[in-house]
Amino acid sequence: MFKLAKAFLLDSVRDFNGIFWPFVFPLFLFFVLTSVFWSGGSTESVSFKVGVVFEERLVGFAEFLNQVLKAVQPEPFQLSEYDTLEKALEDLKKKKLDVVLKVPSGFSGRLTWVVLTKQDRNLPELEVHCLKAHQESEMAAQLLQTIFEQANLEFFKRANVVRSYVEVQIQEKPVSNVEESDFHYPTYLFPAVILMSWLAICLFNLPLNILYNREVGINKRFFTCGVKPFEYFTSLLLSMGFIMMISCVLIYVFGMMVYRVQPSCLSLEFILKLLFTMVVFFGLGMMITALFKKSSSALVVSQIMNQILMFLGGFYFPLLNFGLPKPLEWICLALPTTYLVEDLRKSLGQNVYSFSSLQTFLVPSVWFVLSLVLFVVNFKRVMGHE
């Protein structure tokens, strides 16, 4: 059986298609998609010029504002102090500034009042001025506002929970082309690339090999030597499994070395989920083998299934978040790949949906069981040669 598996493996990897699709194409796709949708982690920082007008010297609790303003320099803000609001607004109009922040007189007193009395009347206010319909200016104002809202939360905490001084935690929010968060596109993409490669092997190589070998009589030749159909089939599965492993290792190496994919992809949980995926995908290949007599028909169906399982399964984009038409959404939810890739992403902390564990396990399992039943029922015909 192993000799036959080795022969199948050699036969496969010596073919251009056998090398390109399982080994080269996934890495190429990984590279292309990551290049297009990810900025390589180098968040290109932009500094906004802020003119600050203090109408009073900050004292007491209000000194936190100085800390906030200090912390946001030099990125994302470069601050310049202005004596009057008019001068600052003039520079804003000349686009020498992106935004103007005015700390009005009475700010310190009002803030102290709020903190001590815990009343939300007569709240201290900060004025932010920006240019209308000017993208950078509006963005800077928005960002400034977000920072102060965070600071507000700290006031609230201080006013209601603790009396002693609590250091204000300033939320640093760099402005870049891509908003920085825990989301890491290469890690998000990583399981999809492995699955894409495996899906191609299981949907194309497995059924087409079995059907082609039957058509030209290769399997028949093996059976004359005493090889049993089950041994023949197992040998094919072994060779496919080995190709899938090699492909997986290459994607791992590429992903981890080049794109710093999160090391949790090496966890036992992730690997077990990959094995489950492999089993389900084998099932899909077996289903196609069982349903079609000719390799030419199987090829067409494999092509269609491959596209549907990849794209509607959300390999590259979280389709279910795109407000799909209902029928399309149902199809997505019925596909095993939707759950398999999502479950793998969950192990990497990159999941985008919230399927239940039961749902995640059940849908692919139902596909596998159905495929297996179809295959077993048709095994004699599938492995036959008459």
Add this chain to the structure above:
Amino acid sequence: MSVLEVKNLKKYYGNVKAVDGVSFTMEQGQIVALLGPNGAGKTTTIEIIEGLRKKDEGEIFYFGRKVETIDEEIKKILGVQLQKSAFLDNLTVKETLELFAGLYGISLKASQLRELIEMFMLQEKMNSRVKALSGGQMQRLALAVALVNDPKIVFLDEPTTGLDPQARRHVWQIVRGLVEKGKTVLLTTHYMEEAEELADYVLIMDHGKIIAEGTVDDLIKMLNMDSYLEFVVEKPEVFLERMPGARMLNDEKITVPTKKVEDDVQKIFVLAKNEGLSVENLVVRRPNLEDVFLSLTGRHLRD
């Protein structure tokens, strides 16, 4: 004790009787040819005996032992060359031979491998991939694979189909060599020259049945004809009507069985002269298996 005995073998596909009560016996060192046109049931018969198809009825005995299913033990002593030779495209000739030896549980020594490769003149192609082989080379590889396990009985299903005359003669030489080594060969063919050249015993098959059997000489004697006349003439229908046993050999050639060559040749020329026709390419030849088949079925082997 017979090497192989087949009794009343039957195989049906729906209403079609692919094999309909075939019986024969093979002795050691014998070459038996299963001769018949395409669709006669030769391949089905041989594949049932090889264990590739299941019989519906009948009995098979290998070395006197009745065999219900052709198990691994039996398969180890059989060498099989299928009608359609197909191997894994990207393995080399050497790897293919080693693979099949391995499937029989044999590890080929370098000398054995070389001998096999030389026997089939594949030395230059030893490291070539199967997909790079020509039709003839592929057929030779298929024969080499059939012998990789040093079988006692060799089944060759149309071993020379698609080969040029020179390659065909080479295969015949190899088959004779197998018998010299004590092997028993069952070959199917639709080339009567092949059966005449090689077979110790011929089974003529048509529509799933053996319609005649015996040595080549016995079968030809059955015709009770000394010779055959073959010629080309413009209006063959004249001769078909007036000469007993005359048949069209192909679109233009007529064949006439004869016991008295001189009388019948004269008769042909007289008839042609009376009709204002000219006779061309007249030859006198010995009867062959094609004539036997023609006389039995009214059809040619290649029909």
